[in-house]
Amino acid sequence: MRKLYIIGIGAGNPEQVTVQAIKAMNTVDVFFLLNKGDDKSDLVQLRKEICERYIDRKTYRFVEIADPERDPSISSYPHRVDEWHQRRAAIYEELISRELGEEGRGAILVWGDPSLYDSTLRIIDQLIERGRVSFEYEVIPGITxxxxxxxxxxxxxxxxxxxxxxxxxxxxxxxxxxxxxxxxxxxxxxxxxxxxxxxxxxxxxxxxxxxxxxxxxxxxxxxxxxxxxxxxxxxxxxxxxxxxxxxxxxxxxx
Ligand SMILES: C[S@@+](CC[C@H](N)C(=O)[O-])C[C@H]1O[C@@H](n2cnc3c(N)ncnc32)[C@H](O)[C@@H]1O
The missing domain is CATH 3.30.950.10 (Tetrapyrrole methylase, C-terminal domain)
Structure with missing residues (x-):
């Protein structure tokens, strides 16, 4: 079965990446990178540096996707965020089925830790609820x-x-x-x-x-x-x- 790792990578210092994260990263075929635009490209770059530094097996690839914008025409904040999460879920749904084979391993590298002000796990819940793509997943904590x-x-x-x-x-x-x-x-x-x-x-x-x-x-x-x-x-x-x-x-x- 496909497997997705949600990996906390620490808050900016590559030395905060844990041994558990490094072990998981070394099994990953595809890293999904959500790009939030030019001004935050440093954050994408740091993720790439972490992979370069800690992964021995150089057979992995990156798939970069532009992060969808929130729709300013939706006035209610929770609805605006929910609609944005749904669009992100649809993107991940397509990526998982397109980029990962039946036994493929993917990862999302989350800034800090996934438990704190990060929507990745909410999106995973939505993917499971939508039920259009099957996968198992594991969460690896990071330094917040x-x-x-x-x-x-x-x-x-x-x-x-x-x-x-x-x-x-x-x-x-x-x-x-x-x-x-x-x-x-x-x-x-x-x-x-x-x-x-x-x-x-x-x-x-x-x-x-x-x-x-x-x-x-x-x-x-x-x-x-x-x-x-x-x-x-x-x-x-x-x-x-x-x-x-x-x-x-x-x-x-x-
Ligand atoms: C979307 S939240 C992500 C938090 C992250 N999941 C964590 O565990 O720290 C982004 C916020 O985290 C804080 N943050 C993240 N990295 C930081 C850093 N290196 N220095 C200071 N604040 C940081 C800032 O308050 C920023 O607005």
């Missing part, structure tokens, strides 16, 4: 950007006995969550949502391109460094064409 951020700042994410909330910039801006949680990790924040928080005494541990050669780390009292982060972020984004940043907000002092 959250773990990479904590390691680079040399911090524990929670205070003793405290909880951690992981959320998005959109949620941080829209909810009161920030009043309840002692430690909030924020991902996918394109709008510098930290700068509008009422409590500027929070400590922020910010990191962009964590684990890569472009890495930038900043930490301090939010009120003191919010402007520096905003400017650093905007300059880095302009010069690299893309940015991925994550931060921890904490109530206790540095």
């Amino acid at each position: 950007s959250v773990q990479a951020l904590a390691a680079r700042h040399k911090i524990i994410l929670n205070g003793i006995g405290q909880s951690i909330c992981i959320t998005t910039g959109r949620n941080l801006a829209a909810t009161k969550l920030r009043d309840e949680a002692d430690n909030i990790v924020v991902m996918l924040d394109g709008n510098d949502s930290y700068k509008d928080l009422v409590d500027q005494d929070l400590t922020i541990y910010w990191g962009a391109y964590v684990g890569t050669e472009k890495e930038i780390l900043l930490a301090g009292r939010l009120g003191d460094i919010a402007d520096t982060i905003r400017m650093t972020r905007s300059e880095a984004r302009a010069s690299n064409g893309w940015i991925m940043d994550t931060y921890l907000l904490r109530k206790s002092a540095l």
